[in-house]
Amino acid sequence: MSSESGNAVAFVNRFRTYVDRGNPIRNMDPIVVFIVLAAIAIAPIAFPGFVAAAIVCLIYPVIALFAGVAREFLPTYLKLFLVVGLVLFVLRAAFIDGEDPLFRLGNIAPTWAGVEEGARFALLVMAISGAVTLFFNLATVRYLMLALELRGVTPRATYVILASFQSIIDLGRHARTVLEAQQSRGIETQGNIIVRARAFFPILAPVFLAAINQTEERAVSLDARAFNSNVPHTHLVMLRPTRPRELVVAVLVVATVLAAFIGSAVGWF
Amino acid sequence: MVLAALRGVSFTYAYTNEPALRDINLTLEEGLLYAVIGPNASGKSTLCALLRGIVPLFHEGELTGTAEIRGRNLLEWDPAELSREIGYVFENPFTQISGIKETVFEEIALGLENLGMPPEEVIDRVEQVVEQLELGALVAKNPNELSGGQRQKVAFASIIAMDADVIVIDEPTSQLDPESSDAVFAIIANLKKSGKSIVLVEHKMDLVAQYADRVIALNGGRLVIEGPTSEVFTSPLLNASDIARPAVTELAEALVHVGRPLSRTPVTRAEAAELIRARMKGGSRADRSR
Numbered sequence: 001m002s003s004e005s006g007n008a009v010a011f012v013n014r015f016r017t018y019v020d021r022g023n024p025i026r027n028m029d030p031i032v033v034f035i036v037l038a039a040i041a042i043a044p045i046a047f048p049g050f051v052a053a054a055i056v057c058l059i060y061p062v063i064a065l066f067a068g069v070a071r072e073f074l075p076t077y078l079k080l081f082l083v084v085g086l087v088l089f090v091l092r093a094a095f096i097d098g099e100d101p102l103f104r105l106g107n108i109a110p111t112w113a114g115v116e117e118g119a120r121f122a123l124l125v126m127a128i129s130g131a132v133t134l135f136f137n138l139a140t141v142r143y144l145m146l147a148l149e150l151r152g153v154t155p156r157a158t159y160v161i162l163a164s165f166q167s168i169i170d171l172g173r174h175a176r177t178v179l180e181a182q183q184s185r186g187i188e189t190q191g192n193i194i195v196r197a198r199a200f201f202p203i204l205a206p207v208f209l210a211a212i213n214q215t216e217e218r219a220v221s222l223d224a225r226a227f228n229s230n231v232p233h234t235h236l237v238m239l240r241p242t243r244p245r246e247l248v249v250a251v252l253v254v255a256t257v258l259a260a261f262i263g264s265a266v267g268w269f
Numbered sequence: 270m271v272l273a274a275l276r277g278v279s280f281t282y283a284y285t286n287e288p289a290l291r292d293i294n295l296t297l298e299e300g301l302l303y304a305v306i307g308p309n310a311s312g313k314s315t316l317c318a319l320l321r322g323i324v325p326l327f328h329e330g331e332l333t334g335t336a337e338i339r340g341r342n343l344l345e346w347d348p349a350e351l352s353r354e355i356g357y358v359f360e361n362p363f364t365q366i367s368g369i370k371e372t373v374f375e376e377i378a379l380g381l382e383n384l385g386m387p388p389e390e391v392i393d394r395v396e397q398v399v400e401q402l403e404l405g406a407l408v409a410k411n412p413n414e415l416s417g418g419q420r421q422k423v424a425f426a427s428i429i430a431m432d433a434d435v436i437v438i439d440e441p442t443s444q445l446d447p448e449s450s451d452a453v454f455a456i457i458a459n460l461k462k463s464g465k466s467i468v469l470v471e472h473k474m475d476l477v478a479q480y481a482d483r484v485i486a487l488n489g490g491r492l493v494i495e496g497p498t499s500e501v502f503t504s505p506l507l508n509a510s511d512i513a514r515p516a517v518t519e520l521a522e523a524l525v526h527v528g529r530p531l532s533r534t535p536v537t538r539a540e541a542a543e544l545i546r547a548r549m550k551g552g553s554r555a556d557r558s559r
Contacts, residue, residue, distance in 0.1 A: 011409050012374070015392055142371065155383075159369060166368035166413060217364035220327055224357040224380075225367070225427060229349045231385035236378045238388070 018240040019143065025067035029242040030139035030147045032250045037138075039257040041131035044124055046260035048269055050116065053123030057081075060130040069137040076133055084129065085122045093118030141165055147239055155233055159222075171211060178203040270339075272435060272466050273297040273320050277334035279490075280315060280324055289315040291490040292334070299435075302457065302467045304481035304498070306474065307512055312490040313470045314360065317437045319343070320468055322351045353384065356433035360440045360470070362420035365427070366412045373415070373423050374399070374408040380431040398430045401456060417444040425453065435466045442473060454480050478502055478515040478536040486512050502536040517541035 021027050044053035064073035096118065098111030145158035182199060183189045189199035222228075263269060275295045281288040290312045297303055297320075305313045318324045325332045326348050336343040339354070359365050370376040374395055381391045399408055404426055407415065412423055421444045428436060438457070442450035454476050461467055461482075471477050477484065477498070484501035486493040488510040494501050501507070502514050514522075520541065521534045531548065535541035 008405055008408065012392060012396060015374070015388065142369070159367075162369040163367075169413070170368070214364045216328075217359065217361060218368070220323055221359055221365045221424075222367060223323075223327065223348065223352055224321075224359070226349070226352045226380050226383040226431065229353065229383050229385070234382050234385050234388055234391065236375055236382060236388050236391050 015236050015238070018238050020240075023068045025063065026069070026138055027240055028138075028246050029239070030144040031151070032242060032246045033139045034135060034144060035250050036253045037131040037135050039253045041128045043257045043260055044127050046257070046264040046269070050120040050123050053120060053127050056127040057123055057130055060134050064134060064137065067138055069134075073134055073137045077130055080129055080133065081126060085126045088125055089118040089122035091118070092121045143237075143239060146235060146237060149233075150235070150239065155227070159227070163218075167211065171207060174210060175203055175207045178206055270299045271296055271337075272299045272339060274337040275319075275334065276336075278319070278336050279333045280319060280330055282315075282324075282328060282330040285330075287490075289330075289490050290319065293492050295485065295492060295495055297466075297468070299466045300461075300464055301482040302461045302469065302480060303483050303485055304477040305468060305470045305485045305487065306472075306477060307487035307493070307510075310489075311487040313487055314439055315490075316485070316487065317357070317439050317468060317470055321355045321357045321437050322346055322348060323357070326351075353431075354433060354435060356428040356431055356436040358425050358428045358436070358438040358441055360443060362417050362424050362444055365424035366415075366420055368413060370412060372408060373404065373410050373412050376412040376423055377404075377427045377430050380427055384431065394430055394432070398426045401459075402426045402429070403452070418446070418449060421445060422449070422453070425456075429456070429460070433465075435468070436460065437468045439470045440472065441469070442471065442476070450476065472513070474502075474513050474515045475517070475538065478518070479538070486510065488512060499536045503534045 019027075025033075040056055040059060044056050046052075060077065061070065061074060064070045093110050093114045094108045096111070096114035098113035101109035101111050102115070103110065142162060145153075145162055149155055149158050179189055179199065182203065187199060188195055190196070273295070274297075275293045278290060278293040278295075279288050280290040293316070305316055307313050315324060318328065319332075319336060320338065322338065322343055324330060325344075326346075332344075338346060338351070367376060367379055370379060377395045377398060378391045381394055386394070399405055402422055402425065404422060407419060407423065412420070415423065421441065425438070425441055428438075441453050441457070445453060450473060457467060457469065458480050461480075469477075469481070481498045483496060484498050485495045486501055486507060493510045493512065494504050494506045496504075502518050507514055515536050515538075517535045517538055517540070521531050521544075524530055531541075531544045533544070535544055
């Protein structure tokens, strides 16, 4: 048997078994991953100060390490921290009023209260954005949608979400094509930001009009593939059934976060 | 059995004034390969869309006359049921990729999943189609990153996989090189052999002449002529309607104009080769006798 046909057989055989993403955490039910990360992300809201948010931000790299996605997750998360987190922290810390300014820089007089509030706000945002970033490293939207469909969400709803993600990529690709076409006609598209903006805005109309125009064709094409058939759809890709221990983890995390919010409401913290 | 019966059918798309189809009277039989030919904007795609119920069930407009598909009025068909009975390969390969599948293999399987076929059967069926269309090299690729020609093949495979009794194909070779076009037509011929009814829009007249049982010629939304392939391509009605004919038929016409007509007008290359061979043999005999 040639290596090419051997590869083809191996490729097809992967549809005969459960999806294996090569790691127990990444093999978890995507809905469980989503619920656990969402619960962890909102947990710091229940606590005063920034310590809880900081702990949550530190939990993500640990999860990423165990899931084998640290190399993908950490650089992105660090960039988010440096760009978004730092800007949010500086803006909040600098402009929140308080007593005993730490120092003065013209009209800007940061206070300890401002620094604390800035740190809390920035870390809360980082806790939420970290969860989103980590989710996309741990699970794929495609598998999440499949898991939702298996639990009764309509194929139309999952299609809209998946196609929206793809349409972002398609729009970008189409915009590049139009931009290159303009370039080949001698229109200046490179240079400073004003030149780039001047070249970019005129392409928006054709790109979006083409996308709108294609929507109808896509819908009819999908109908030709029996998308609207009344029988329950089957699925070629097989997701591993949710293991009891995954459910236990999800229930424990959600219960803990719920307890934290109840505690916050009744004044434990 | 009658596949479609159109009586006095006209169709005007919503928000347009000119009808795309005008007073079409046509009966299509099952089990045959019909080719729909005509210049641009002659109504070919609209006729195909009508046979599949896309007009007026999806694209709104004004339909007059009566259109019956497999003995039932088109307007009485459930669109989902029609999608199972009649497969449709669209002209634009870029809008036929679902955009939600990671590999070509899964893309071809989408229609079967939607029909509720068990996964093991889906795998077997897709493997068959992949082999039939020689798509082995593409199965693991992302369908969103294929070229136009590759997408066209995948879109074609996706519909073939669904195994509908009737397949409407709108310009399946528009993005393909000659070799791939021949391969697609060979598959279409096999589909016909297996009992499928096929309605095909195609501009490559040589291929139409070689494979089609009957030809429907349209111009300006009107039916010019419908009949057996050789009759249609040799009909003077085509000349008057600016509809292209196979190269060998044009050649035979040219020979008539220079006073050297062939014994009959060929429409396929094989026929032309046979007639020219006979002419050459006759010619050399004439030379020897001189």
